[in-house]
Amino acid sequence: MSDLKTAALEYHAHPRPGKLSVELTKATATARDLSLAYSPGVAEPVREIARDPELAYKYTGKGNLVAVISDGTAILGLGNLGPLASKPVMEGKGVLFKRFAGIDVFDIEVDSESPQAFIDTVKRISITFGGINLEDIKAPECFEIEKALIEQCDIPVFHDDQHGTAIVTAAGMINALEIAGKTLADAKIVCLGAGAAAISCMKLIVSMGAKLENIYMVDSKGVIQSERTDLNQYKAMFAHPSSKRTLADALNGADVFVGLSGPNLLSAEGLKSMAANPIVFACSNPDPEIAPELAHATRSDVIMATGRSDYPNQVNNVLGFPFIFRGALDVRAKRINEEMKVAAANALRELAKLPVPQDVCDAYGGAKLEFGREYIIPKPMDKRLITLISDAVAKAAIETGVATLPYPKNYPLQSVDDVFNG
Numbered sequence: 001m002s003d004l005k006t007a008a009l010e011y012h013a014h015p016r017p018g019k020l021s022v023e024l025t026k027a028t029a030t031a032r033d034l035s036l037a038y039s040p041g042v043a044e045p046v047r048e049i050a051r052d053p054e055l056a057y058k059y060t061g062k063g064n065l066v067a068v069i070s071d072g073t074a075i076l077g078l079g080n081l082g083p084l085a086s087k088p089v090m091e092g093k094g095v096l097f098k099r100f101a102g103i104d105v106f107d108i109e110v111d112s113e114s115p116q117a118f119i120d121t122v123k124r125i126s127i128t129f130g131g132i133n134l135e136d137i138k139a140p141e142c143f144e145i146e147k148a149l150i151e152q153c154d155i156p157v158f159h160d161d162q163h164g165t166a167i168v169t170a171a172g173m174i175n176a177l178e179i180a181g182k183t184l185a186d187a188k189i190v191c192l193g194a195g196a197a198a199i200s201c202m203k204l205i206v207s208m209g210a211k212l213e214n215i216y217m218v219d220s221k222g223v224i225q226s227e228r229t230d231l232n233q234y235k236a237m238f239a240h241p242s243s244k245r246t247l248a249d250a251l252n253g254a255d256v257f258v259g260l261s262g263p264n265l266l267s268a269e270g271l272k273s274m275a276a277n278p279i280v281f282a283c284s285n286p287d288p289e290i291a292p293e294l295a296h297a298t299r300s301d302v303i304m305a306t307g308r309s310d311y312p313n314q315v316n317n318v319l320g321f322p323f324i325f326r327g328a329l330d331v332r333a334k335r336i337n338e339e340m341k342v343a344a345a346n347a348l349r350e351l352a353k354l355p356v357p358q359d360v361c362d363a364y365g366g367a368k369l370e371f372g373r374e375y376i377i378p379k380p381m382d383k384r385l386i387t388l389i390s391d392a393v394a395k396a397a398i399e400t401g402v403a404t405l406p407y408p409k410n411y412p413l414q415s416v417d418d419v420f421n422g
């Protein structure tokens with residue numbers, strides 16, 4: 001077994017199985033405490049909530065509780081391995097929510113026979129939570145599922161692989177283009193993959209200034225172009241007239257490659273054919289579309305990012321979902337709208353340009369981190385993410401009328417420790 005495999009299995013198994021547990025937030029030392037926490041005292045908040053459902057936010061953990069829910073149909077880039085196998089990833093998302101944004105998570109793995117069964121299950125349990133983070137559900141079913149749940153639930157429902165990924169990718173791409181001396185409006189972009197993450201990423205960058213006709217989306221059958229007759233409605237949005245048919249055709253002269261597909265699908269030859277200062281976001285997890293070592297050996301001018309924690313430039317939705325939900329929960333937003341997503345992307349992009357605190361450099365091996373080819377996007381350990389992204393999201397929610405609470409008194413948060421100092 002490789003060192004990483006052994007260490008990863010050991011980490012998950014010991015000293016107790018898994019990565020999360022439930023903690024108590026109130027005193028439970030005496031009979032008096034128990035008479036408040038349970039019978040008879042618990043009847044009082046029950047009666048209050050029955051009278052006014054909004055009081056669930058006052059008397060229960062609902063307002064700080066997010067469900068991370070999967071059917072296991074697209075677990076990272078590992079494919080459809082079923083709901084139970086997705087549990088380590090869903091627990092992992094719970095770890096990130098808690099560590100970076102102080103949000104409690106129940107991970108829920110649903111064994112559903114159809115998208116409708118999944119929708120019905122999630123809808124029925126949705127009242128438990130302040131928000132729902134859908135995870136690792138494959139396209140195209142994920143689009144129908146998210147749309148239905150947004151319509152049926154009165155709490156934020158957010159498919160992280162779509163929107164979390166899109167927000168972080170857009171931020172990283174705009175910064176990388178700036179470093180390469182290019183612009184989003186002129187960039188020729190190849191997106192390998194046409195699933196949940198890819199469709200949403202390309203939609204967001206178009207809304208932020210990329211031109212649809214400059215985007216070549218490539219699925220397992222080749223370039224998505226007007227003559228294809230096998231496209232679902234989501235892929236069809238990206239079809240335009242083109243003589244390009246293969247990934248190699250699309251890569252020739254391209255400025256940007258975004259991989260949201262699977263491992264080792266970008267060859268050295270393909271990378272060689274890209275324009276000067278090529279930007280490569282090989283975001284498939286855990287194994288990228290091209291290994292950074294091969295990319296750097298192939299092109300000395302490449303600006304390279306992966307979804308992984310162990311290389312520079314981690315373009316991963318961890319930079320988005322904890323802070324976006326924090327902001328949305330704190331103003332009790334009814335949904336996470338486009339303005340909130342763009343606000344998050346811009347906050348993330350701008351943070352990358354600020355001087356990096358020493359503790360963040362220390363957490364990443366001590367090297368000085370500075371806006372440039374090896375640092376296009378902030379690091380997950382940067383405490384300023386909660387300050388800036390959650391603030392931007394909360395303000396955008398208020399400005400666009402989806403917030404039901406005013407700007408919080410404890411904002412902008414300086415750290416996770418500030419969350420309950422309202």
Ligand SMILES: NC(=O)C1=CN([C@@H]2O[C@H](COP(=O)(O)OP(=O)(O)OC[C@H]3O[C@@H](n4cnc5c(N)ncnc54)[C@H](OP(=O)(O)O)[C@@H]3O)[C@@H](O)[C@H]2O)C=CC1
Nearest residue numbers: 076077139194195196197219220260261284285307316317
């Ligand atoms: N770094 C990050 O933050 C994130 C990374 N990802 C990564 O993106 C990838 C896709 O995830 P997701 O969108 O949720 O999954 P989906 O199942 O929704 O989409 C997978 C897509 O990959 C395409 N694909 C698979 N194999 C090939 C191939 N050989 N050539 C071209 N395209 C191929 C599929 O093509 P077809 O449509 O023809 O079947 C499909 O469009 C995963 O590797 C995941 O780890 C996802 C979210 C976040």
Ligand SMILES: CC(=O)C(=O)O
Nearest residue numbers: 076077161285316317
């Ligand atoms: C990062 C993530 O959500 C994924 O690869 O699916």
Ligand SMILES: [Mg+2]
Nearest residue numbers: 076135136161
């Ligand atoms: Mg995912």
